[in-house]
Amino acid sequence: MLQYDLVVVGGGPAGMAAALQAHEDGVEKILVLERADTLGGILEQCIHTGFGLHYFGEELSGPEYAARFSDALYKTNIDVKVDTMVLDISAENVVTAVNNFDGILTVQAKAVVLAMGCRERPRGALSIAGSRPSGIMTAGTAQKYVNIDGYMPGKTVVILGSGDIGLIMARRMTLEGAKVKAVCELMPYSGGLTRNIVQCLEDFGIPLRLSCTVIQTHGKERLEGVTVANVDEHSQPIPGTEEYIPCDTLMLSVGLIPENELSKSAGVTLDPVTNGPVVDEYRETSKKGVFACGNVLQVHDLVDYVTEESKLAGAGAAKFIRNEKPAGGLVSTAGANGVRYVVPQRINRQTDRDVKLYFRVGKVMESVMLSVSCGDETLISRKKRKMAPGEMEYVTLKASDLAKLPEGAKLVVSTREA
Amino acid sequence: MNYDVAVVGAGVVGALIARELSRTDLRVALLEKCNDVAMGTTKANSAIVHGGFDAANGTLKAKLNVRGTELMPQLCGLLHVPYRNNGSLVLAFSDEEMQHVHALYERGLKNGVPKLSILDKDAVLALEPHVSGEVVGALLSETAGIVCPYELTIAATENAVTNGVEFFRNCAVTAIQKHADGFTLETTRGEISASYVVNAAGIHSDDIARMIGDDSISLVARKGEYYLLDKAYGYLADHTIFQCPNKMGKGVLVTPTVDGNLLIGPSALDVEDKEDVDTTAQGLQFVVEKAKRSVPDLNLRGAITSFAGMRAHSTTDDFIIGFSEKSDRFLNVAGIESPGLSAAPAIAKMVYGMVCEKTNAAERADFVPGREAPVRFRNMTKSEREALIAKNKAYGRVICRCETITEGEILDAIHAPAGARDVDGVKRRTRAGMGRCQGGFCGSKVVEILSRELHLPMNEVTKFGGDSKILFGKTK
Structure with missing residues (x-):
């Protein structure tokens, strides 16, 4: 079994900032485990700008923001394993992971930082009636296809939900030549940042339809259209307001869920509102020596705040290891x-x-x-x-x-x- | 291409028939109109192995259900298909319903169903603490179980192909010419000749029969809608929990699945379009309201997906299994609605008997009755995993994080006999994309792997064949 002072689960912005802070605070043996093939997490597919305004005082793209941290990290003696999936964290902080070069990896950690991020709420959680064709996907999945794989997941698009990823993808798809017909938002207000509504919708003439939702999908093989309807104050569709919009793609940006399956198995107490761990001011969870930061703790709007929070978790882990918390x-x-x-x-x-x-x-x-x-x-x-x-x-x-x-x-x- | 037998339709019934026939020296073709097996009724139903007390005495449904339920555990063992003998309960919420439960008990005894008993309220709640306190009693059927219907079909097809059956996907039968000594089937993949045809085309079996002038089969497409809940809610039911049946079906059930999720449904609505498996707001609402009557703690926050399936309801109210009046070489296996899945192993045996009697087929000595157990990384111990990765590195790369599915398992699914050709095919064989994020993260990786392994451009990879492509061309 490997021995480390600190194991960081997740090499996105949260995990990298926590690891770097712990290193700066004198923690000697740190291991970062990342399931993707590079560090950076979801920032790698966020090729738009707007990152770093608060933290660096300049406007960076997602990969640039991530690179500030990954470059710094690779200059330290922090160990990094990419393409490595953590399977379990035991009651004694033994982290079990798997990859295709070490096989099964077990690591005894003095402290653990949970930085697994979040996932998007899928269609199934919404119970939209209708058929099950291809062409229905979360905005983040579409973003990966466009920005990482270089493929177009659609040509005519309706976006349900005005979360930031949905807004960003409305602009991104438009720039790639797709027609974004509408962004529908169930609530009477957008869930995204004001700057994204202006820069991603208004600047491109994409209509934002508030108090409006998709009630049915059409098309047997590929999506052919959706029926949208206005909703009342209880979010129920108003009869008579239905409208059919032809489209080949429905993108969902209807909420993010912190990915706490590992935290739960590790015995960490979760907050029923945030769906993230209950933490103290250093982001230590209910389990001694286990810290959490970034979107696994609470869904953030800005990566700058993730960084700030994760530095706290890294500092907390360092203090914990030195018994100075x-x-x-x-x-x-x-x-x-x-x-x-x-x-x-x-x-x-x-x-x-x-x-x-x-x-x-x-x-x-x-x-x-x-x-x-x-x-x-x-x-x-x-x-x-x-x-x-x-x-x-x-x-x-x-x-x-x-x-x-x-x-x-x-x-x-x-x-x-x- | 000349075959002794062409089986039309690779649902659970057609696949098990093909596997049964592969015991013989007959040349068998299994024809499927979709890009994969199990694409119709088989992929969207309650996944239940019924005790056999529900069908009327003396019907094929009753006889084949009881026999099928008896055969199921061993068959699933041979084919390495998830099956669990969890037992079922029919709940009664009134004295009137309790009388119905007694009637089912009596009927079950006459049908030859073993291990039936009637429970009082306390006994029900002791078995199932989350059942509504308004329950007054229940029928317990200890032989009932749950099975994964598409995995059973996939395994049966794999096994059939291993034993020499030829599987044709994307092969829709469009016309049949009848000759003195057999048939020529016109298909979307060309002409196929066969001395015998087994019509196991599910909801379309009436259309297939009509191709030889047999219009004796009258099917009604009866849609059923379901919700699937996260594994975190699996604790709400251990047995399969039925309500008292009505004329449209067995009512809304609450059941665990073999994977530990919770399934609730179905609704029942007769529809015109046989391909109309759209879910509806009303249907889903009906399912939830009815299911809450049995298990009030159900919460839709746990829903990970909803779906609809089609029952092939025969107006005779029984299975139709027999040679057509128009040809004694054309065997109809139609109207296989509930308890069709439970009965399927027995139906296959029955059809095997009927075909062998006609053809004097001989049993093969080299028949392989089972398939190798597929790798299931998620169920393995640490040392098993270590040994596996040491043998093949691909098992060390987790692709689906929600269900812990490795690249090795996906490669196995693609390269198996009658293997996966699309994203849904990978999902049904491995569970990649079936978890909480519903393929949000792994979907694009599965497309990549399919593209690489099948030598298809990324934008040719489909969700489930046909025009269900996932990507258009490249970006600018």
Whole structure:
């Protein structure tokens, strides 16, 4: 059995940043396991720009952003195994993986960082009625066909869901000569970033149809068309609003699900709202020495935030390995009044750094007061002009304020009308 | 091309008949109109091996169901097909339904079904804690089971081909000329001559019979819709849980599958178009509402896919198995609706007997009754996996992450006798793409592997044959 201080599961932006931070913080033996044939994760197929504005202060493509980290990583003594699939993480942090050069690999780790990312919600989860022809795929799958394989998965396209990947693919398909007939969004607002709606739809004259969904697919072998309909406030199709749109491709961008099957088998507790692990301020999960970061923890809009979060996990793993992680009484966090969740879910009161509380709201909110309170005491209160489910928000708590809280205290992030 | 027997249709019935006939010295052709076997009713049904108490006394359905259910475990063992003897329950929710359960019990005894018993409420809940508390009792059938119908068909075809049967895919029969000593079948792959024809064309068997002027078969296309739930919900049912049947079928069932998923369905709707396997919002809603009556904790958040299948319902309400009035060389095997899957092994034996009697065929000495167990990396121990990868590196490369399917298994599926030619064919043989992400990640890799192994351009690879291509040309 191999021995490592830290095993990082996943070599996307999260795993790379965590590994690099742990290395910088003095962890000596680090192994990154990646199932694809290169480091970089999903960034490799995101050839559009817009990455790195926050973290690097410049606009990069996905592969460029990833290369900043993979280049740095390959200059260190961090071990990397690509084309390697992790099969299991035991209760004792023994990681079992498989590839076609080592065969079955078992590694005893002092600490583990989970950075497996997320997957797209498939058609089956939506129960769209109709036939089962070819031509129905997630936007991410289509993106891989176009950007990595160099093939066109369709010529006339309807996109269901206005998540960022769907918006990006609307533009990408248009640039490749396809006709994108509409982007339909079930909710009355888009789930994507405002900048993507402007740059990917409006600039190309692609209609965004809000409160609208696909209710039926047509065509026996290849998709021939879809029926769309407007929906009411309960997301139910409104009779009489049905419209048939001929198309050969339906792309789905209807949500991302953190891939936590390994985390579950490792015994990590998951948050039912984020579908990611419950973590502390260093992104340590309920299982000692197991950390989580990136989209496996919570689905992010921007890779820049993934990097930030993953550096915390890497730093936390380094402290754990050296037995220097802050301890001494936890406080918990929760969302209320329109705030769907808060990450991290718990914080060590004696922590050695300021803590950002990341959260998302459940619907579009304008001119609201955002507050963080503990019992009757309001720690932070701030006016927000606009918040939307598609954009992750955060507030920062000072370590000195945290230290004053009683053990077991509950911090609540909530909104109220301004 | 001259054959002694042409079997039309490679569903579970046709494939098992072909395999049975491959015991003999007869030259057998198995003709399938689609790009793969198991593409009709066989791929979309409840995947149940019924006890045999449901069909009326004295019918072929009753007789062949009981016999088929008896044969199934050994057959699945020989062919290495997933089968589980999980038993079934017919739930009663009222005294009236309880009377029906008693009637089924009596009928089952007359049909010769072993190991039937009637349970009271407590006994039902002890067996199935997630069944509704409103249950008053149930019929337990201990011989009932579950099987993977397409894997059974794939395995039977593989085994038949190993034993010399010739398999023709994309071979739709368009006309049949009748001669004194046999037939010429006009197909989409040219003419095929055969001394005997076995018509196992499923929902199309009436059309095939009509090609020799036999219009005695009257089939109704009866659509059934299903939901398949994630393995995380498999715990909700251990037995196959039926409700009291009605005239359209056995009601909506809740059952585990051999892969550990949970299956609920079917609805029942008679339709005009035999190829209409579209799902409908109403049908799926019906399935969920009815299924929740049996198992209230069902939650659609666990749904990974929905699908519809077609039953070939005969207006005679029984299987039609016999030589046509128009020709004593043309054997109809039609109207094989539920319990058709359960009965299929017995149907194959019966047809074998009928054909052998006519042809005086001799048994071959070199018949291979089973197939080698396919590699299932996900079910192996660490040392088994190590040994496997040491032999062949391709088993060390995981392609489908949700179901842990390796490249080696996909190569096996493609290169097997009557192997996979399309993405769905790989999926049915290996489970690649059947998990939570439904091929989101592995789909493109499977296209790549098919393209490489079959020497097809990427944009010629299909989902399930025909025009179901996945990619158009290259990007700009």
